[in-house]
Amino acid sequence: MTDPRPQSDPNAPRGEAAVPPPPDRRSGDVIAFGEAVRAWFAISLQTFGGPAGQIAVMQRTLVDEKRWIGQKRFLHALSYCTLLPGPEAQQLAIYVGWLLNGLRGGLVAGILFVLPGVVALLGLSAIYVTAGDSTVVTAVFAGLAPAVLAIVAHAVVRVGGRALGHPALVALAVAAFVALSVFAVPFPVVVGAAAVVGWALGRWAPQTMRKAKGHGAEDDGPPPLIADDALHTEPPSRTHALKVLAVGVVAWVVPVGAVVAFTGTGSIFTDQALFFSGAALVTFGGAYAVLAYVAQQAVQVYGWLAPGEMVRGLALAETTPGPLIMVVQFVAFVGAYREPGGLNPWVAALLAALLTTWVTFVPCFVFVFVGAPYVERLRGNHALSAALTGITAAVVGVIANLAVFFAVHTLFAEVATETWGPIHLEVPELASLKPVSLGIAVLAAVLLFRLKWSVLRTLGVCAALGLVAGLSGLVAL
Numbered sequence: 192m193t194d195p196r197p198q199s200d201p202n203a204p205r206g207e208a209a210v211p212p213p214p215d216r217r218s219g220d221v222i223a224f225g226e227a228v229r230a231w232f233a234i235s236l237q238t239f240g241g242p243a244g245q246i247a248v249m250q251r252t253l254v255d256e257k258r259w260i261g262q263k264r265f266l267h268a269l270s271y272c273t274l275l276p277g278p279e280a281q282q283l284a285i286y287v288g289w290l291l292n293g294l295r296g297g298l299v300a301g302i303l304f305v306l307p308g309v310v311a312l313l314g315l316s317a318i319y320v321t322a323g324d325s326t327v328v329t330a331v332f333a334g335l336a337p338a339v340l341a342i343v344a345h346a347v348v349r350v351g352g353r354a355l356g357h358p359a360l361v362a363l364a365v366a367a368f369v370a371l372s373v374f375a376v377p378f379p380v381v382v383g384a385a386a387v388v389g390w391a392l393g394r395w396a397p398q399t400m401r402k403a404k405g406h407g408a409e410d411d412g413p414p415p416l417i418a419d420d421a422l423h424t425e426p427p428s429r430t431h432a433l434k435v436l437a438v439g440v441v442a443w444v445v446p447v448g449a450v451v452a453f454t455g456t457g458s459i460f461t462d463q464a465l466f467f468s469g470a471a472l473v474t475f476g477g478a479y480a481v482l483a484y485v486a487q488q489a490v491q492v493y494g495w496l497a498p499g500e501m502v503r504g505l506a507l508a509e510t511t512p513g514p515l516i517m518v519v520q521f522v523a524f525v526g527a528y529r530e531p532g533g534l535n536p537w538v539a540a541l542l543a544a545l546l547t548t549w550v551t552f553v554p555c556f557v558f559v560f561v562g563a564p565y566v567e568r569l570r571g572n573h574a575l576s577a578a579l580t581g582i583t584a585a586v587v588g589v590i591a592n593l594a595v596f597f598a599v600h601t602l603f604a605e606v607a608t609e610t611w612g613p614i615h616l617e618v619p620e621l622a623s624l625k626p627v628s629l630g631i632a633v634l635a636a637v638l639l640f641r642l643k644w645s646v647l648r649t650l651g652v653c654a655a656l657g658l659v660a661g662l663s664g665l666v667a668l
Contacts, residue, residue: 220292221422222259227292230257231284231303238280238304238512239647245280245514253287254413260287261415264422271566274579276474277555278514281305285559290422294560301556308513309520309548315507316524316544317537326661334657335506336499336601337628338650341635342509343594348640351587357399360584363388367588371483372595375615378484379473381589382582389581390574400580427564439557443468446549450542459530462493463523463543468550474516483593485519495526498600505597510650516551523547602628627660 220227234252238245246269254265265287272282281304288300322328355361367385370376392399425431447464454460466488474481486501496504504521511517527543528536596617599606603619610616631653638644638652 220296221417222291224292224295227288227296228299228303231288231300234284235303235305235307236512238308238514239510239645242278242280242514246283249280249283249287254415258413258416259291260417260422261419262413264290264415264419267566271562272559273583274575275555275558275562276472277552277558278474278516281514281552282555282559285556286563289559289563290424293423296423297559298556301552301559305513305517305548305552308508308511308517311511312507312513312517312520313524313541313544315511316521316540319503319507319521320525320528320540327658330658330661331654332503332506332657333628333661334631334653334655335650336502336597337632337657338635338653339502339506339509340594340598340601340632341639341649342646343505343590343597344636345639347587347590347594350583350590354580354583354587359392359396359399360580363581363584364587364591367585368591369588371589371592373616374613375487378481378487378589381585382473385581385585386578387581389584390578392581393574393577397577400577425564431564432561435557435560439553442553443550446546450546454532458532459495459527460532460539460543460546463495463526464546464550466493467519467523467547470519471551471554481516482518483589483596485522486593486596489522489526493526495522495529498596498606500525502597502601506650509646517548519551520544520548598632601625602632627665631656631660 230252234248237248250265253259254262268286268290269279269283272279272286275282281301284304285297285301289297292299319328351364355364363385367381370381370384371378447461447468450458450460450464470481470485473484482501482505486498489495490498490501501518501522504518504525505515507521508515508518521544523546524540524544528540531539534542599617599619602625603621604623604625605620607618607620608615609618634656635649635653638649639646644652
């Protein structure tokens with residue numbers, strides 16, 4: 192249903208929201224579907240800067256400008272998405288899309304949220320594998336990699352400020368860091384243990400718990416033009432949940448089964464499909480948290496990338512729209528390009544990248560469509576909230592471990608792995624310190640922490656500095 196009226200009045204007072212298009216009751220839409228699609232596409236082109244920036248874009252567009260959804264309802268959806276493994280910002284888009292336009296609204300919102308990033312990162316990955324050794328590209332990465340260190344450190348501070356409201360939670364974060372960086376405990380074990388500890392603290396020491404701040408958003412906001420009771424809802428239904436689960440399982444099994452059938456159980460495609468499927472189910476805490484796990488497995492176990500290349504992949508993901516977890520697409524692309532089996536390297540890389548993207552994001556739709564009708568019950572579950580608080584605290588330690596991993600392999604040319612019984616440490620050779628990389632990392636930290644620059648702007652400056660340093664011979668390329 193198309194509304195011929197203009198969506199805004201140029202003579203209206205500043206800050207007055209556009210009149211929403213009339214709903215199409217025949218389809219269950221609260222907002223005209225075409226208008227919603229255009230809005231989600233516009234949002235998808237602005238989703239830079241990690242989950243905090245992506246949520247801020249949706250907040251500004253959907254809550255403040257269009258006023259399609261109220262602030263409290265927006266935070267209500269966000270609180271559920273933080274319970275889920277996977278990229279919370281993309282899941283929030285699916286959830287809000289479902290509220291506005293039902294199932295098709297959630298599908299369109301979730302797909303559009305990642306589509307520009309998929310296309311952009313495919314192009315950048317292709318450039319990397321073909322020109323990654325060129326002087327210009329290497330010089331640019333010499334500036335981007337140190338900047339990523341400051342970005343990850345900034346994430347530690349930001350998440351820590353929200354999550355660590357009690358010394359017990361600080362201790363949990365430190366324990367997670369030590370478990371990962373010193374004892375090489377697997378990431379899923381750390382997440383599971385943190386959930387148990389959080390549940391125990393919530394039951395026997397409830398004073399250690401505190402409510403999450405929801406990325407700094409306030410509980411109030413401009414009144415929505417659409418009443419909460421007009422948004423799409425449906426009662427919890429076991430039949431509905433089973434249908435969504437069945438469709439989700441089929442959507443996962445068919446492409447993965449086809450790859451296994453045509454390439455064999457020992458192919459890189461099978462390994463990547465199964466590994467990234469598992470990673471999608473344990474990515475509590477967002478992309479930064481799971482990157483430590485992905486980096487460990489992709490670099491040290493499977494050998495798809497060199498340690499420094501994981502930092503480069505994150506730098507590329509930071510410069511493209513969409514969830515930062517899209518770095519897994521880069522990992523799959525590069526790994527399959529170098530080990531294509533019997534396929535053409537380009538065909539192998541494209542197949543691996545698209546398959547990895549598929550198995551990473553299919554669970555996001557299933558989680559939201561199954562769980563959305565039960566959100567009110569989940570929010571009132573104090574035990575679940577306490578477990579989430581424990582996981583969130585541990586995520587601070589996980590991200591700190593990622594920062595150390597990147598720092599060691601970015602700032603030093605030589606790194607050795609030392610093992611003493613259960614202790615596994617990566618020890619850099621101090622004489623191999625790269626002073627230019629250290630200087631760029633410090634500058635990036637000043638831009639982010641003191642001057643409050645955006646991630647994209649900081650990356651641009653650091654890339655330019657890397658290019659100048661590389662071409663002038665200040666760093667070895």
